[in-house]
Amino acid sequence: MAQVNLAVVYYSSTGTNYQLAQWAAEGGRQAGAEVKIYKVQESAPQSVIDSNPAWKAHAQTANNVPVITPDDVVQADAIIFSMPTRYGNMAAQMKQFLDSTGGIWAQGKTVNKVVSAMTSAQNAHGGQEATILSLYTMMYHWGAIVVAPGYTDQSVFTAGGNPYGTSVSVDQDGKMKEDVKAAAIHQAKRVVTVAEALKKGLQG
Numbered sequence: 001m002a003q004v005n006l007a008v009v010y011y012s013s014t015g016t017n018y019q020l021a022q023w024a025a026e027g028g029r030q031a032g033a034e035v036k037i038y039k040v041q042e043s044a045p046q047s048v049i050d051s052n053p054a055w056k057a058h059a060q061t062a063n064n065v066p067v068i069t070p071d072d073v074v075q076a077d078a079i080i081f082s083m084p085t086r087y088g089n090m091a092a093q094m095k096q097f098l099d100s101t102g103g104i105w106a107q108g109k110t111v112n113k114v115v116s117a118m119t120s121a122q123n124a125h126g127g128q129e130a131t132i133l134s135l136y137t138m139m140y141h142w143g144a145i146v147v148a149p150g151y152t153d154q155s156v157f158t159a160g161g162n163p164y165g166t167s168v169s170v171d172q173d174g175k176m177k178e179d180v181k182a183a184a185i186h187q188a189k190r191v192v193t194v195a196e197a198l199k200k201g202l203q204g
């Protein structure tokens with residue numbers, strides 16, 4: 001039985017990527033995967049978090065979400081990452097976690113993970129594609145297999161047409177401007193389908 005272990009790994013300050021992660025988890029479960037959601041370790045000082053009401057509120061909401069470790073990566077067959085853009089790049093908290101995977105990388109334990117990424121930004125063209133690609137660059141070094149959504153479903157067009165991964169823009173109040181739920185679910189299903197086929201193939 002090749003049930004896929006899907007880890008959804010996110011960073012979020014104000015909740016957008018937390019929501020994207022929930023939708024990806026929903027899609028993963030619909031596709032039959034065993035799904036776990038993890039956040040990455042926060043590195044911002046508590047005083048900075050507390051100074052932003054939306055950030056403070058979200059930190060409390062996500063208080064019980066487990067923090068990802070490199071060993072959780074080893075256990076997963078597939079991983080969906082979600083993180084906000086920071087000047088057209090992934091949030092430092094996500095990069096910090098990925099930089100801590102050198103040990104498992106050196107042991108070959110990141111090889112053949114099926115991966116995909118999602119993101120958010122404030123502006124419609126605020127760096128979503130570049131952010132996802134910055135994460136995919138690291139994945140090629142992992143020896144991971146990047147499964148982007150491409151234009152494989154109508155939901156990709158409805159969400160704004162980003163073939164690299166589901167992305168959304170948010171207004172000043174943190175409200176999503178595009179309807180991306182179906183795209184996030186589709187992306188996760190596609191990841192699980194590919195991971196399942198790969199797992200079956202590798203098991204022979």
Ligand SMILES: Cc1cc2nc3c(=O)[nH]c(=O)nc-3n(C[C@H](O)[C@H](O)[C@H](O)COP(=O)(O)O)c2cc1C
Pocket residue numbers: 011012013014015016017018083084085086087088119120121122123124125126127170174
């Ligand atoms: C330091 C910093 C840099 C940012 N850079 C950009 C940017 O280059 N383009 C953009 O559209 N939004 C930018 N944003 C807005 C965030 O991407 C947005 O707040 C985030 O996607 C919300 O996701 P979250 O609710 O999961 O934290 C930036 C925010 C911060 C704090």
